[in-house]
């Protein structure tokens with residue numbers, strides 16, 4: 584594509600984005616600039632050709648049907664290839680920096696597990712285009728349909744792509760009850776923020792499908808196929824029906840979250856309980872003390888020899904993830920608690936030595952902010 588054409592395309596998308604701010608959310612869900620354009624064209628030619636008018640309108644119907652089937656029509660985005668974690672378990676490791684147009688909002692991990700009865704996707708992705716691109720990678724590895732989707736929390740990169748999965752026929756969507764409520768309540772704001780950071784044209788087609796989710800409070804078990812004596816499972820060392828355990832270990836990085844445990848594959852998806860490589864980042868809704876406790880609850884539930892797929896960063900083992908997440912949270916919390924107890928100031932907290940973590944991505948953006956956050960959390964100041 585030439586530069587000139589590209590500029591025209593971007594400005595058209597921008598004009599569309601400006602227009603859609605004046606329509607309601609439900610209208611927005613059905614509006615598609617491509618379809619709308621052909622509808623307008625059909626109207627235009629009506630006065631001099633009924634035939635052309637009809638053929639254009641039937642074309643619009645066909646496109647609508649096709650879009651409903653595939654959820655998104657467009658190119659697969661150039662995202663990283665899924666890496667194999669263990670037998671039938673894959674994850675696309677997202678960018679370790681902030682969400683922006685160059686990473687399409689892929690700055691968390693999108694994972695999938697191939698089971699006997701179908702594919703389980705963990706995290707819907709930040710938009711339909713990302714979900715579609717992940718789906719293409721799944722299709723290249725298996726003919727089995729995607730049957731289940733769970734999301735790690737109420738954040739845009741976990742949830743906004745969910746309408747894509749609904750559009751391609753996924754009926755079983757899961758989230759912790761509280762996270763689903765938070766996503767529902769904050770949907771318009773979340774969509775606006777992500778469209779501003781990542782791109783309006785890629786984000787605005789997301790619809791609020793929180794009413795399609797099955798929710799749970801502490802734990803939920805889902806049977807995902809296989810059976811007693813199933814040969815392909817026995818060959819891989821499993822017996823019986825495989826099960827996926829969903830847990831909400833409590834607040835932390837976000838007020839509620841979903842983690843996913845598959846004992847038959849010895850793999851655990853932490854969601855944003857766990858950060859590897861990348862610095863843990865605290866937002867205004869983060870509760871560090873609760874995060875430490877939730878992490879402890881997770882460690883007392885999940886066996887030590889389990890492979891850990893974090894919310895951010897590459898898959899690793901329990902000991903490394905503990906060092907990268909839990910030990911950092913405890914270091915920060917305990918030291919800043921001492922500062923507060925000794926009547927130290929915010930400046931004392933900000934100058935706490937975090938240099939041992941300086942090689943981690945987003946260290947500069949996160950370190951001071953994290954210290955300030957913990958100081959305010961302990962001293963009762965505003966975030």
Ligand SMILES: [Zn+2]
Pocket residue numbers: 691738740855894
């Ligand atoms: Zn996240």
